Amino acid sequence: MLKRINLEHILFLDIETVPKFENYSSLDDTTKLLWEQKTKYQRKEEFTAEEFYDRAGIWAEFGIIVCISVGYFKIEGDTRNFRVTSFKGEELNILQDFKTLLELHFKKSNHLLCAHNGKEFDFPYIARRMIIHGIDLPSKLNLFGKKPWEIPHLDTLELWKFGDYKTFTSLKLMAHVLGIPSPKDDIDGSQVRDVFYNDGNIDRIATYCEKDTITVAQILLKLRNEPLLVENELKFV
Template identity: 70%
Template sequence: MISKLNLENILFLDIETVPETAHYSDLDPTKQALWDAKSRYQRKEEYSAEEFYDRAGIWAEFGKIVCISVGYIKMEGEVRQFRVTSFYGDEVKILNDFKTLLNTHYQEQKYLLCAHNGKEFDFPYIARRMIIHHIELPNKLDLFGKKPWEVPHLDTLELWKFGDYKTYTSLKLLTNVLGIPSPKDDIDGSEVYDVYYKTKEIERIVVYCEKDTIAVAQIFLRLRGDQLLQEHEIIHV
């Protein structure tokens, strides 16, 4: 039961991704053909491959990570803090910095990673991008040969499903029904492409990513029956 987990042993996280290039035309002909084939069933006949390209960031083969935000709970006596920070900018640096964090502070078996839809998106996306960039996987992302109960990952979407595999519940919807302040008060995932490539406001993406990370922690606390984090308990470092 999640109520028995030590909150200080959990690293909450969220990632933001965009297409690997600003425009479809920036891809070489081979990659364009591969994107055409990959996206055919998702876009159907409504969009051309080029028109659909702004959504390429959801696939690790055609996208890149522009921000990883992480947060953890720290108890000092009766005082609770949630400390959140971000890695952003160059993708290789983001991945290496995140790997260093995991290897330095979260190497032991007791530590767990937690994200919303993390098992389907965040965790495999980070791992795939690391492999693409020839970065050796940290232990927390290297799942080869591990049994299901040995995987050190928590997923708030999976927890909310309670064994139901028929539906997807977004972070925005789940925070709403659980009475948690929405993290989507500025931009949402569909706008990250424009904010990154057109207005070039990476700081807005970082703020958005950190809000999502805080929301993941809030959902986890709510599922445990714990008190939600208050504004004064959240520390940006």
């Protein structure tokens, strides 16, 4: 079934997020209380709410998107290219530009979005941040009233589970066991917050994000038992 999907109809993506504010002290009292309540289970007795704040980017209510990287296939005869680009900078601009891409080039009913753990993280995170900014959801993210088989999302983590709901396999682990070159040769997700706030290096974050996007595409190719992308097939635009 997976092989029946036209690769050119899939938009692969990955997002990078950070806490909305650099420091816990920048939160108002109401937000501090809500953060404490939201993270009580995760923190247990090990961390205070302030000590735990560097992880706030995980939650769309307390974080922001600083980069969305996307990739898509262009196939002409025997030539296969994978084009990659990133939206980065101010979150409002990122979301608006991403929405424009969807509405101009990935709006047909057979177009799909694909990410690793996208159904649990990337797709709902983008949708929530759009709503917070007052942006009307594009059809690919507006799931209200849709039946499960009508949702235009692929999730490489879900595909790897094969019906097993008791496990989580990271992108790095999945790439390793499938023989795909590791995307984590510079920073990892735990360092994005520091690179953003301490170093101000959004380009470094975008490069990391793009590598993850490429890896998601590589995993889907592997699941389809097709040749992996090689360097000269990658086009950064």
